[in-house]
Amino acid sequence: MAEAGAQTTRSETGSAVDGVVESIRALIGRDGLTVGDSLPTERELCDAFGASRNTVREAMRILKAYGIVEVRPKVGATIIDNRMASAFEMFSFNVLDLSPKTFSDIQGFRALLEVSSVETLFERMTPSDLAELRRINTKLTDMPHVDVASEYDFEFHTKLMSLLDNKAILDVYGLMKPVILRIMKMGKSRRTFETTTYREHEAILAAAEAGDRLGYQYLMKTHLNAGYALFQKTAAPEAGKRDITS
Template sequence: MAVNMVEGALPLDMAPANASAVDSVVHQIRELIADAGLKVGDSLPTERELCAQFSASRNTVREAMRILKAYGLVDVRPKVGATITDNRMSRAFELFSFNTMEVSLKTFSDVQAFRALLEVGSVEQIFDRLVDRDIDDLRRINADLSRIHDMAEASQVDFDFHVRLIAILDNAAILDVYKVMKPIILRIMQKGKTRRTFKTETYSEHEEVIDALSARDRLAFQYRLRGHLMKGFKYFNEEMEASS
């Protein structure tokens, strides 16, 4: 997933002929890192050395380093210089954390369909990897819904349940995507719900999914999980009727 973290900056792996001086230096530094085989923790040449190597002004190099730092690829500290890092996923988390997008019916539909693709669509892989510990962990997490005190806590438990479910896949990339989407998923989970909804409906729906896993019933798992993910349509419809 490509996320442009700096307004106006080109993707880091692109430097067309008409690129700005800063974009060109960004691209050249990326090539330098790759060609020299630099790894996380290694130091880049000094600012003076980069200026000479790329025939660029000090301001151009400094701006290029600022962009690379914003992308989470370098860390620049006074008297230490620039070192290679890899905070790209953290930068993406920060971007989504400040996402104030309203949860419309279209947003709900798109996000839940994507979640269904990950969770329901991975049924074969989930059942192939499933062990008793996975079921025990899911029941333990779901039991926490009966002890919730507020909506934020309840939605977090709901999110933890689904993260633990897809963790069965043992796929770090999928988990990273899910975590990036966390803020919007939490808002969807809270849409139209109450504390009682979490303690009764959500809890029961989770238990039905766990029961299907325990019984190794693939069809029941798909049916119950898809129904659970799409349950929120009811709350959107109720809100629309109440406001009309």
């Protein structure tokens, strides 16, 4: 009975906190508050929502985690917009163990954008864009470490996606960057980036320069799919190590 009562209390507390979170978000919208504006004081929020100080503090903690508010001593709660940064941190934490499903989902999503967007890419791509993409790709031939190479690889693909002129896509790529970098590095050496990755990028750019849509799609899809074999080779030994130690 005591345990059931404790569970009910926790549930009610959680519901109260959720209610205050939603009430604060509604207040922000209703009063037209924007980035830099201050929220009412803790006491005012308690009075407005009929909530305890602990409930309001917990609600503020959640809003802070969401990247919506910042709480500073002697200043109080101020509205900010760090939602992408907060999502980035949560996503980074959740990809510490790269599963085959996550790998497949990420590469499949990238293919939808980088392969299927060929018409828009070709319409927007200029000689200057091609030159910039080649400049980025050339950096793969002279870099000190795999970590640096993966950053150049990511820069190449994000530059390509920037031609779509779609901020949402670039935001999502920024969000996925930690796991994309892991995928780019899996099973690769510095030599792999200097030769294979560099040549695959050059072939993709040559197809784009020639206006060869089918060639571009085939080469980009092959380039993205090449990671599957490397992933299997890398994942198998790691799985074996886990079996031995478990």
